Amino acid sequence: MKEILIDLIKKALEKMNVSNILIEVEQPKIKENGDYSSNIALKLTKILNKNPMDIANEIAANIDSNDIKKIEIKSPGFINFFVNKGYLLENLKNVLIEKDKYGSSNIGNRKKINIEFVSANPTGILHIGNARGGAYGDSLARILRFCNYDVTEEYYINDAGNQIVNLGESLKSRYYEKCGKNYPMPEEGYHGKEIIDMANDLYNEYQDKLLENNLDYFKEYATKVLLEKIFKDLKEYRINYDVYTSELAIKNKYNLYEIIERLTKKGYTYERDGAIWFKCSEIFDNTDHVLIKEDKTLTYLVPDIAYHLDKYNRGFDKMIDIFGTDHHGYVARLKSSIKALGNDPEKLEVKLLQLVRLIEDGSVVKMSKRTGKSVTLKELIDEVGVNAARYYFVKSSLDTQMDFDLNLAKSKSNENPVYYVCYAYARIASILKEVNYDEIPQKFDTLNDEDTYNVLEKVYEFKEVVKSAAQRELPHLITNYVYDLANVFHNYYSNVRIITDDLQATKEKIMLVKAVQQTIKNALNLIGVIPPEKM
């Protein structure tokens, strides 16, 4: 309907010899201002050098359409449209026909998008910070797929480097401890419970036969076990990746020194204090950074440059990385390397999410895998369920700082808006158990009151919301929307009795609530929430 109105305005403007201006149509907050409204006359005052009210009247005089019931001009120059509601009933039919596809579109046109998220180091199990990034990344992927983007969900596994050495040492130390021997815990060691569990498992299976094994054994064992745990938790959280890329594999595939050489040839490196530096301050960064350390080992940046080079080589139209804000200083370095190697840095978009702070007994606790202080994803799922967890973490924008208190979350989990939405779904399921019809009527004769239009308009809005969420990459628009939809439905439910003696009216109302239920389901699916038939 918006498109139709924009088109009508465009044609009216052509008659007035005006073109090349962005026409916007929006839905006013209050009903008296029409179903739709445009501010075009206000925007044209300068260009036409005329009073906005006169311009608005002139535009209105040039519009004639069966879709429009009435046009009102309101000060200072808004054009308010009151439209015929036939399109809402057409849309109702579409929902019932398209079912799970309702709301989908082709705005993506098979554009290739890579979304890399969570990518937690395998040095511990996932915690609530990962739960937020996961909820965001996976929901965005679902939304983009729904709009026919060709989406790859990717996890980068940091299975090389110092942190893995520390992990191996930590496990070895715990294992020795279990065997009654002593092996020093590294200074940067990991103290999580999962490390102790692994040591116990090893001891129970092999007793003290592994004491002679080298560090590689412990490194590989710990990495393997932790990765299994990570992906098991993610699967339970309803996240399934398409691609896993490991740092070790990148190191095998690319000659990292050759990549540094390429940077050198372009004049982007230099030597200082025995180290090789990347001149990223000449590109996006404000300081330079080290590539090869004085001891000749490589910094973390180098394999990551190779990893992103690899992503570019795979031919995506766009790549999205989701990092915690604690990595924000890193972005300029990374983008500099991309540009230095001749790729378009604009294709990579880094989303920074504000870290989730853990609250315990009323004060902030620093979460850390090293100290083992955290609330794990698994705990969260077990305590509040996947639906509540995913809804909770996706409902706020990435820029919002969140404080998380597990005890509070447990006690208040019933207040989670997800239950309000699921309740609407279950209420409808309950009605359909009483009465249900499959046949979609050719036309609707009884659906013509204000309450019904409110519901139908909300259902219609879904298509716009999905597109907007995809284009702006904001999954929380879906949670906002589905909450509103549930609200409109609960309202309708308390005002209108659905099952009555009037057979025709009942049939049509059943179609209406089925459409609502379908729309709730489709919306929730985009954020990884599965509504229950019964609560």
Add this chain to the structure above:
RNA sequence: GUCCCUGUAGCUCAGUUGGAUAGAGUACUACCCUCCGAAGGUAGGGGUCACAAGUUCAAUUCUUGUCAGGGACACCA
């Protein structure tokens, strides 16, 4: 010191990329189940949109500055 994010009702947060009278939840108050699920609905109070300038017909929204909170500034990853 430099950079990023945030500041909206007592609390938790939205705010359609600059529009008309700034909205929800929660908490508080008062109503509504003889009837499809009360995990629901209706009504009420509660606001200097941190502050100050600027741009504009129009600023919670954009720009600059100030104040406050969070985070980042490694030859760690």
